Amino acid sequence: MLKSDNEAEKIYYAIFKKNIPLSTKNHFDKISEKIDARYPLNEITKYHHLLAKAVDLEAIEVAARYLRTCPILNDKFKLMIFLAETLPENYGVFINEQSRHLSAYLSLAFSVFRTVYKLSKGAFYLALNRI
């Protein structure tokens, strides 16, 4: 089966901007095989091509979600989110630990603009590579 050596590392880094813990990587690799088994070979090839070439995986993922071009990438991101949530070091990424209304509104507004940028960037990359 086609496989990238550092699939888990790349996805974890794209989401959390840090290195993946070994236990999470091991779980990801095991479950990845089950997800891959659901897809035809051409989808898996496309996914690994993106993984190997893409610089901004987060941008590609959001564009792929909207354009429905690489569902396997969306599944892998979702899987990583589920696995990462169980780690105490990511607690603050998922759970708001301090009340902060104004900065929350500003953060959310920034997130909307950031997504528009990421979506455009990802869509441009996918169009450029005819994916």
Place this chain on the structure above:
Amino acid sequence: MIHEIIIVGSGPTGVASALGFAENGIVPLMLDVGHEPRDIKPPVCNFYTYRKTRDSFDLMIGTNYEGLQNVIEKRTPSPKVSSPYMNFVIKDSETLTPVIEKGAPILQSFSAGGLANAWGAGLYRCMDDDLTDLPLRASELSSYFDKLTKEIGISGDDDDLTPFFGSTNHMLKPLKLSEKSEILYSKYKKKKKDLNARGMYMGRPRLGVLSEHYDDRAACDYSNLDMWVPHLPYIYTPAYTLQKLIREKMVIYRKSIIVTCWTRENDHLIVHGEDLNDRSQVTFKCRRLILAAGTVNSSKIVLNSKKDFARKLRFIDKTLVQFPLILPSFIGQKIKEDTFALTNLNVVFNLKKYGIRLQGSIIELSSPARSVFYEMFPFSARDNLAFIRLFLPSVLILFLYFPPARENAGYLMLRANNTLEIDSPPEKIDKRILREIVHTFIRMGVLANSLLLKQPTHALQYSGTLPMVAHPDREYQCDKQGELFNEPGVHVVDGSLFSSLPSKNNSFTMMANAMRIADDISKMIKKQ
């Protein structure tokens, strides 16, 4: 040995009927698969304290990746049964009763206590107008409602919903409201007159969740473990009553038995099954058989006993629509770690204009994993996480239940290869009703938008296959004692009997009805 009574199944109706027999001094034999929670020590601290201090992989995902079923198989059973400690609730269900699902996914349980091990514990008394298609009045159930209220320990309040939910006899005080729910409830109280005129009523839920120490069980500790840990002492499961009945020798309990059918011999019934320990065929003799295996499995036993592989039995379920309700002042608020994570408030929409009454449960989102909300937001991965962290604390979810339309029933049939085929078509929901409900919440000062509605799903309250009618005159109908037409001594006591469903959860009514039937049968036996 010929048993007077054999009960199949230990879910809410099986246990309620056993209780009814026990009260009359009759000791039934209960046959059950009876899966129990894994023998692992679950956490005893608050969910958030646990997550902050240690790797919660075992609690949230599990060594067999139970918590990732949604990701791996793209199958979405209730999130509560997907968690590793709770997974025993649906263990082996796909192999013991294989189902070809033509519509919505079918959830079954072979655990001791049944699907109620993972229920929301909403226990509502049906009123006369909820029982329109049944030969039954609410007054005939009231003494059983009272007895079960004492047995279970139900919390609630005497409020605007009492006219819809019935007597508050023996009720415990309500649980502590979450901060958001408290604000929502105060908004309702301020605008009550206007909202009531629009057909909306709000109040506290009736829950089998203890607000105080009761019957040797501890009160709710607001630990948010409700989605994760089975047999929390404060959430009632029929398994508690079952354990008590076994301890007091008021029921003979045989587990690891799956009942397949019955046959007749002289004046008694022979119940056939399989012992799952050694896959051997076993038989038991009885004078009366009580089917309480849940709508899906009771129907399967009936069809298999009649060797009827052509008949399509009418199959109904309610429809569930989920509304996010947003309180903007809670955006960016710190998570409240000591919140009750199931239903905090109930609403009833009595929409006379549409001739419909709907019931909804307003639920806090403090217990599920945050990851399950990842796909709810349309942003990039890191931005979705920002919304999960900062926006989600402002959201309550309204679970709004629609009764099945009379013309929209599906079917259940048994194929000759022992596989069930169940078609459960999606309900068409009148969008004007949804818009009206959204507007009502907006009038209360809550952000709601019909664009935010999730696709309607099924409520997993299957019913109607073996309807109870006043005068049965054809196969697969039951009389008021649940006795199947042309099958003397075979009684159905579960959801199969209910040929129509109100929008309210009718589990409590099914339990009271099962207890009533057991009481009636006991009296008949005593007379003989």
